[in-house]
Amino acid sequence: MANNTRVSFVKAFEVLDSRGYPTIEMSLGLADGTVASVAVPAGASTGKYEAIESRDNDTARYEGKGVLHAIANVTDIIAPALTGLMADDQPAIDAVLLELDGTENKQRLGANAIVGTSLACARAAAQSHGVELYEYLGGHEAHVLPVPMFNVLNGGKHAPDGSDIQEFKLVPLGASTFREALRFGAETYHALHDVLHDAGAPTTVGDEGGFAPSFASNAAYLDVLMQAIERAGYRPGEQIAIGLDPAATTFFHHNEYVLHRDAHRLSTDEMIDYWADWLKHYPIISLEDPLAEEEWDGFQRLTSRLGKKVQIIGDDIFVTNKKFLQRGIDTGCCTGILIKPNQIGTVTETLETAKIAQQAGYACLVSHRSGETLDTSIADLAVALNCGQIKSGAPARGERVAKYNRLLHIEATLGDRAVFAGRAAFPRAGAA
Numbered sequence: 001m002a003n004n005t006r007v008s009f010v011k012a013f014e015v016l017d018s019r020g021y022p023t024i025e026m027s028l029g030l031a032d033g034t035v036a037s038v039a040v041p042a043g044a045s046t047g048k049y050e051a052i053e054s055r056d057n058d059t060a061r062y063e064g065k066g067v068l069h070a071i072a073n074v075t076d077i078i079a080p081a082l083t084g085l086m087a088d089d090q091p092a093i094d095a096v097l098l099e100l101d102g103t104e105n106k107q108r109l110g111a112n113a114i115v116g117t118s119l120a121c122a123r124a125a126a127q128s129h130g131v132e133l134y135e136y137l138g139g140h141e142a143h144v145l146p147v148p149m150f151n152v153l154n155g156g157k158h159a160p161d162g163s164d165i166q167e168f169k170l171v172p173l174g175a176s177t178f179r180e181a182l183r184f185g186a187e188t189y190h191a192l193h194d195v196l197h198d199a200g201a202p203t204t205v206g207d208e209g210g211f212a213p214s215f216a217s218n219a220a221y222l223d224v225l226m227q228a229i230e231r232a233g234y235r236p237g238e239q240i241a242i243g244l245d246p247a248a249t250t251f252f253h254h255n256e257y258v259l260h261r262d263a264h265r266l267s268t269d270e271m272i273d274y275w276a277d278w279l280k281h282y283p284i285i286s287l288e289d290p291l292a293e294e295e296w297d298g299f300q301r302l303t304s305r306l307g308k309k310v311q312i313i314g315d316d317i318f319v320t321n322k323k324f325l326q327r328g329i330d331t332g333c334c335t336g337i338l339i340k341p342n343q344i345g346t347v348t349e350t351l352e353t354a355k356i357a358q359q360a361g362y363a364c365l366v367s368h369r370s371g372e373t374l375d376t377s378i379a380d381l382a383v384a385l386n387c388g389q390i391k392s393g394a395p396a397r398g399e400r401v402a403k404y405n406r407l408l409h410i411e412a413t414l415g416d417r418a419v420f421a422g423r424a425a426f427p428r429a430g431a432a
């Protein structure tokens with residue numbers, strides 16, 4: 001059958017995400033009979049300037065988090081406009097979506113409705129052309145398997161009884177393949193379970209599948225992480241390093257960083273000192289959102305002080321938006337960016353932001369959201385960008401491992417062409 005990528009239908013359904021809140025699942029059909037399905041994730045520690053997802057605010061359903069309006073937007077507005085367009089002209093599809101929405105932050109149709117449609121077009125087009133999604137998005141050059149960052153201790157908004165720090169991640173950069181990196185991570189996750197259990201700490205988990213014990217200081221979480229790496233038989237720093245996402249916006253109140261676990265209230269410069277001290281004592285190679293999203297001057301000072309020792313990733317401060325990223329590049333804020341398609345809303349804009357980052361020598365860390373589904377598009381996106389880094393939570397829980405398992409398949413499909421990014425993904429890793 002000759003491929004004909006004209007859109008024939010777009011349908012959306014309300015389903016649940018991994019936290020038990022509603023989200024959108026979409027299926028998009030093409031004239032040649034191709035049908036592609038995608039599902040949309042949702043964040044909890046969202047950046048202020050993220051594209052806005054549409055929620056019903058009808059408190060009689062799902063605490064107001066229903067997505068029936070967003071689905072109606074797909075059915076009544078998006079589907080009629082897209083029907084007949086070529087799904088494999090992604091820039092044209094996304095331009096239509098932006099025009100239909102017409103707002104700066106996608107609030108009319110909803111970023112959830114828009115990103116679902118945009119991704120569904122990409123997926124359908126790839127299927128119709130008989131190529132894998134990573135190849136469709138990245139071309140024949142796409143061949144680098146990312147270093148996974150496993151969030152094995154959850155805190156902040158993802159586990160309110162845990163650390164103030166949202167994410168403590170294992171970064172198995174010393175592995176030689178993705179398959180081996182996944183094993184390093186899973187074994188250490190299990191060793192961490194045993195370290196916690198032996199210490200009498202609970203082994204219940206947070207939103208991203210990492211453990212969420214209550215300790216008397218934030219540094220205590222790093223200590224159990226180090227013990228777990230050693231207990232699993234790995235050399236900290238050399239084989240498995242540590243990545244952090246404090247998500248500092250979530251504990252920044254009235255111009256102070258309020259660390260409950262440490263009973264500390266810190267100024268911006270004291271917060272920078274705090275991270276500098278941790279870098280001296282632990283093999284930390286990646287530090288995301290170490291300051292609050294509005295603290296551009298603080299980010300500049302932090303980057304000039306620590307940016308050669310550790311990768312500084314901007315999430316809430318950049319929100320995958322090229323405008324904020326460019327400001328960061330121009331002013332020396334951060335050395336990398338988190339890439340979340342639903343934070344900006346379309347595939348085209350996501351690829352554009354990543355390209356600008358890479359051209360400026362900024363690292364790209366492709367990321368899931370804390371509310372996830374079994375959709376694996378971000379795994380393909382990481383390979384498409386050859387960016388060498390991905391975070392998808394713990395190496396446990398179906399919605400988290402779906403992405404890692406997809407990467408196993410991609411690695412196998414690429415065969416000899418597959419290259420595992422390893423330590424080369426972290427040119428600023430001075431910790432080992």
Ligand code: PGA
Pocket residue numbers: 042043044045046047245247315338367368369370371
């Ligand atoms: P979110 O968290 O998906 O809840 O926004 C992820 C992150 O902060 O990186």
Ligand code: ZN
Pocket residue numbers: 245247288289315316338
């Ligand atoms: Zn983050």
